[in-house]
Amino acid sequence: MTKQKGFERPDGRKVDEMRKMEAKVGIVPNADGSAMFSFGDTIAIAAVYGPRKMHPQHQQDPEKGTLRCTYSMLSFSVSDRIKPGPSRRSMEISKITEWALEPILMIKRYPNMVIDVHINILQANASTRCAGINAAALALAHAGIPMREMVSSVSIGKLDKQLVVDVNKDEEDWEEGEGATDIPITMTPNGMITHLQLDGKITSKELKEAIELARKAAKEIYEVQKKALKESLKE
Amino acid sequence: MAKSEHSERKVVIPGEVIFKGEDYLPGEGTEKRGDEIVAIKYGLAEESNGLVKVISLSGVYQPRRGNVVIGKVENLTFYGWVIDIDSPEGAFLPLQEVPGFVSKDGLAEIMDIGDMVAAKIIGIGGRGIDLTIKLRGLGKIEDGLIIKINSNKVPRVIGKEGSMINLIKEESGCNVTVGQNGLIWIKGNKIEDELLVKKAIMFITEKSFTSGLTEEVKEWFEGEKGK
Numbered sequence: 001m002t003k004q005k006g007f008e009r010p011d012g013r014k015v016d017e018m019r020k021m022e023a024k025v026g027i028v029p030n031a032d033g034s035a036m037f038s039f040g041d042t043i044a045i046a047a048v049y050g051p052r053k054m055h056p057q058h059q060q061d062p063e064k065g066t067l068r069c070t071y072s073m074l075s076f077s078v079s080d081r082i083k084p085g086p087s088r089r090s091m092e093i094s095k096i097t098e099w100a101l102e103p104i105l106m107i108k109r110y111p112n113m114v115i116d117v118h119i120n121i122l123q124a125n126a127s128t129r130c131a132g133i134n135a136a137a138l139a140l141a142h143a144g145i146p147m148r149e150m151v152s153s154v155s156i157g158k159l160d161k162q163l164v165v166d167v168n169k170d171e172e173d174w175e176e177g178e179g180a181t182d183i184p185i186t187m188t189p190n191g192m193i194t195h196l197q198l199d200g201k202i203t204s205k206e207l208k209e210a211i212e213l214a215r216k217a218a219k220e221i222y223e224v225q226k227k228a229l230k231e232s233l234k235e
Numbered sequence: 236m237a238k239s240e241h242s243e244r245k246v247v248i249p250g251e252v253i254f255k256g257e258d259y260l261p262g263e264g265t266e267k268r269g270d271e272i273v274a275i276k277y278g279l280a281e282e283s284n285g286l287v288k289v290i291s292l293s294g295v296y297q298p299r300r301g302n303v304v305i306g307k308v309e310n311l312t313f314y315g316w317v318i319d320i321d322s323p324e325g326a327f328l329p330l331q332e333v334p335g336f337v338s339k340d341g342l343a344e345i346m347d348i349g350d351m352v353a354a355k356i357i358g359i360g361g362r363g364i365d366l367t368i369k370l371r372g373l374g375k376i377e378d379g380l381i382i383k384i385n386s387n388k389v390p391r392v393i394g395k396e397g398s399m400i401n402l403i404k405e406e407s408g409c410n411v412t413v414g415q416n417g418l419i420w421i422k423g424n425k426i427e428d429e430l431l432v433k434k435a436i437m438f439i440t441e442k443s444f445t446s447g448l449t450e451e452v453k454e455w456f457e458g459e460k461g462k
Contacts, residue, residue, distance in 0.1 A: 032295050052295075053323065053324070143293065144278065144294025144297075145276075148266075233279070234246075
């Protein structure tokens with residue numbers, strides 16, 4: 001991906017450079033599995049409970065288990081206090097997270113049961129759903145739930161005509177030229193896409209380029225996730 | 236990977252290729268994709284006689300046939316007791332698996348809701364987990380102390396061929412039953428002895444990653460007795 005002339009990112013990163021990532025596993029002692037994942041100032045924690053019996057009973061599915069995600073931004077995570085509790089936005093992201101994670105989970109082994117994933121955003125600077133999915137994937141692995149693969153999530157942005165990796169808040173609000181397009185993508189290390197959202201305008205050629213960028217970024221994230229899981233057992 | 240390295244256990248994550256080639260069989264926590272053995276769980280990968288398996292070190296207790304577990308009576312039915320053994324699925328102790336004759340109205344006299352019981356898993360089927368108490372050392376728990384630890388640390392409390400648990404029993408003079416689900420029943424003559432065992436088990440769970448733990452616990456007991 002080449003940089004267009006005269007383009008500078010607000011924080012001086014290269015177009016394909018991600019913010020500093022950090023991951024840690026086993027941070028919530030009472031959960032069955034838990035993890036933290038951060039992109040720069042965006043910090044997400046995920047806690048997994050279960051598999052356990054689904055309650056109420058009429059929601060049980062005897063064919064396969066259920067994955068239930070709850071995404072929530074804590075009231076102090078942004079500079080203007082946000083009202084705690086479910087909102088239109090958080091319910092959408094919860095559902096999206098479920099769809100992003102379900103294809104990799106071997107949930108068929110847990111009929112009539114539910115796996116609860118609680119994602120909390122401690123600090124937000126854009127890409128919170130991606131940080132949340134990354135943390136949730138780590139927490140699910142930590143909970144010992146059978147998975148086909150890990151998943152890594154990254155947001156690709158189009159600022160005016162320039163594609164960039166890992167969007168932050170200043171870039172998300174980009175107003176010059178064509179404005180900002182935000183494309184959160186979730187994929188497995190070998191490039192299978194489990195989730196793709198697009199908010200804005202983009203040509204099909206540019207979208208293909210964006211996916212290629214995400215492939216590269218997802219590999220980087222995967223290495224961070226792998227390291228976090230492997231190191232938590234070495235203590 | 237060369238065959239000589241196989242005895243060494245290594246940490247694997249879901250989707251990671253453990254072995255390549257047709258010499259291996261996929262065991263628990265693994266899957267065969269093409270000619271690769273792939274981990275589907277996070278844990279330690281182990282290989283013996285070509286069978287590869289992954290042992291989880293975190294997460295909820297996964298019941299297995301033959302496990303001795305400690306549970307709480309959750310409910311009574313006409314045919315037996317529903318027992319909570321801290322696993323995803325509920326467990327059932329049928330009337331036939333209780334020694335002696337039990338009349339259908341007298342279930343509560345044997346075990347009532349809230350009672351603790353040590354039992355063995357005899358089967359896991361589509362209809363849930365079945366338990367028995369028709370073996371020595373099993374049955375309703377009348378007295379003593381029950382503590383709960385992380386079920387993934389149970390193998391450390393038992394030790395290689397029971398070395399750790401035997402050490403604890405000898406040093407304290409208590410009778411200790413370790414349930415695979417992480418519940419431990421301690422029965423001693425004095426409450427002080429029981430509390431000493433509790434302290435020792437907490438010490439083991441905190442240090443569960445160190446090697447040569449049995450020796451360390453031996454020293455710990457000597458230190459505790461000198462006090």
